[in-house]
Amino acid sequence: MLRIAVPNKGSLSGPAAEMLHEAGYQQRRESKELRIVDPENEVEFFYLRPRDIAIYVSSGRLDIGITGRDLLVDSAADAEEILPLGFARSTFRFAAKPGTANGIEDLKGKTVATSYEGIVAQHLADSGIEASVVHLDGAVETAIELGVAEVIADVVETGTSLRNAGLEVFGEPIMKSEAVVIRRTGADGEEPKVQQFLRRLQGVLVARTYVMMDYDCRVEQLEKAVALTPGLESPTVSPLHNEGWVAVRAMVPAKEAQRIMDDLYEIGARAILTTAIHACRL
Ligand SMILES: Nc1ncnc2c1ncn2[C@@H]1O[C@H](COP(=O)(O)OP(=O)(O)OP(=O)(O)O)[C@@H](O)[C@H]1O
Numbered sequence: 463m464l465r466i467a468v469p470n471k472g473s474l475s476g477p478a479a480e481m482l483h484e485a486g487y488q489q490r491r492e493s494k495e496l497r498i499v500d501p502e503n504e505v506e507f508f509y510l511r512p513r514d515i516a517i518y519v520s521s522g523r524l525d526i527g528i529t530g531r532d533l534l535v536d537s538a539a540d541a542e543e544i545l546p547l548g549f550a551r552s553t554f555r556f557a558a559k560p561g562t563a564n565g566i567e568d569l570k571g572k573t574v575a576t577s578y579e580g581i582v583a584q585h586l587a588d589s590g591i592e593a594s595v596v597h598l599d600g601a602v603e604t605a606i607e608l609g610v611a612e613v614i615a616d617v618v619e620t621g622t623s624l625r626n627a628g629l630e631v632f633g634e635p636i637m638k639s640e641a642v643v644i645r646r647t648g649a650d651g652e653e654p655k656v657q658q659f660l661r662r663l664q665g666v667l668v669a670r671t672y673v674m675m676d677y678d679c680r681v682e683q684l685e686k687a688v689a690l691t692p693g694l695e696s697p698t699v700s701p702l703h704n705e706g707w708v709a710v711r712a713m714v715p716a717k718e719a720q721r722i723m724d725d726l727y728e729i730g731a732r733a734i735l736t737t738a739i740h741a742c743r744l
């Protein structure tokens with residue numbers, strides 16, 4: 463049975479459960495459940511604090527886990543990323559009161575408050591900057607107002623939390639993060655159960671980012687049309703009953719679907735349809 467760590471709380475837990483559900487796995491019915499078995503898929507899910515997931519996976523007791531890239535790096539656990547999942551996207555940045563810092567060199571001798579001490583200490587060491595780091599559990603944006611630190615380093619998504627606290631980012635982003643699947647460093651990458659799990663999640667990612675497009679066009683327009691809808695490998699082209707016409711079917715990125723439909727119409731394609739993909743294996 464494959465043993466998988468899943469976030470039990472916070473920004474990662476809802477989207478992770480949703481993705482697993484879309485991939486056909488049973489998920490817990492209420493938020494207090496800490497462990498469930500999905501016998502049909504031969505998988506056991508452990509609902510753990512996101513911060514602890516890399517530690518469990520590195521111990522080898524759990525085969526794989528879903529966590530944030532920033533949490534993985536911060537933990538310094540012996541685990542590695544094997545698949546990015548595209549949700550809980552954020553950047554990790556320094557911020558301070560406007561006009562008090564412009565770059566990392568301005569951190570010299572200052573105190574930085576953060577929940578991600580590992581990332582910050584490493585980044586300061588790599589940059590040759592000596593500064594103190596104070597660990598806070600959350601709501602780090604308030605630390606400056608309350609005099610605990612002159613600078614913070616925190617997760618930024620929309621920037622609303624920083625704006626509300628009257629703070630501004632400075633310097634280069636320290637890292638970009640998103641939810642990722644991890645495994646113990648050097649674990650057997652060919653393990654069939656792990657491979658099957660990854661294929662299912664990849665299927666969800668593809669189903670979320672692509673739509674299926676069907677249309678009819680004249681044979682003379684086919685090369686132009688295919689250039690607009692090259693598909694993943696190559697589009698399916700079938701003859702139509704009316705001579706001189708073909709039907710084309712190809713996957714296209716969902717975000718570009720409307721523009722592609724306009725462009726196809728312009729070159730004479732008709733009966734252009736897009737449909738959602740519910741699941742796939744590439
Ligand atoms: N506002 C946000 N937008 C996108 N990702 C976020 C946001 N806040 C946190 N994350 C990501 O979620 C992960 C942190 O999860 P964690 O559950 O520890 O914190 P949280 O979502 O802030 O919840 P909590 O309320 O428990 O602090 C990290 O990978 C982080 O980058």
Ligand SMILES: O=P(O)(O)OC[C@H]1O[C@H](OP(=O)(O)OP(=O)(O)O)[C@H](O)[C@@H]1O
Nearest residue numbers: 600601602617618619620621622623624
């Ligand atoms: O840029 P934004 O869209 O505002 O998102 C970033 C904020 O979201 C998270 O906080 P959360 O609400 O989880 O509280 P926490 O600080 O206690 O973790 C994160 O720690 C930032 O504070």
Ligand SMILES: [Mg+2]
Nearest residue numbers: 472473600601
């Ligand atoms: Mg938080």
